[in-house]
Amino acid sequence: MNKRTIPVIVIIIIIQLLSLGNLYYVHRHKSGHIPVDFIMLNILAFLSIITLVIAYFLYFKADNKQKIWWLPIFLSVITILTLLGSYAVMLMEKYG
Secondary structure, eight states: OOTTHHHHHHHHHHHHHHHHHHHHHHHHHSOOOHHHHHHHHHHHHHHHHHHHHHHIIIIITOSSOOGGGHHHHHHHHHHHHHHHHHHHHHHHHHHO
């Protein structure tokens, strides 16, 4: 295991979990306005794409693969799929 990439993985996981928790908290307890939540989800999805690029270089191209990378990859893919699902629902409501 590479000692240098472990803190990177842990930091990415903590930031992702805090961001998702913040999005949920803002949606439930603060504004609750869909445009604010949607903008936050767009920003989070953009950062998830960056996480996937980092995972590509540090996990998929690495000789020694660390299984802990699957958590940030999973969270990133779920975030992006949620955003795409939101876009699909908005498209269906507009043209359907």
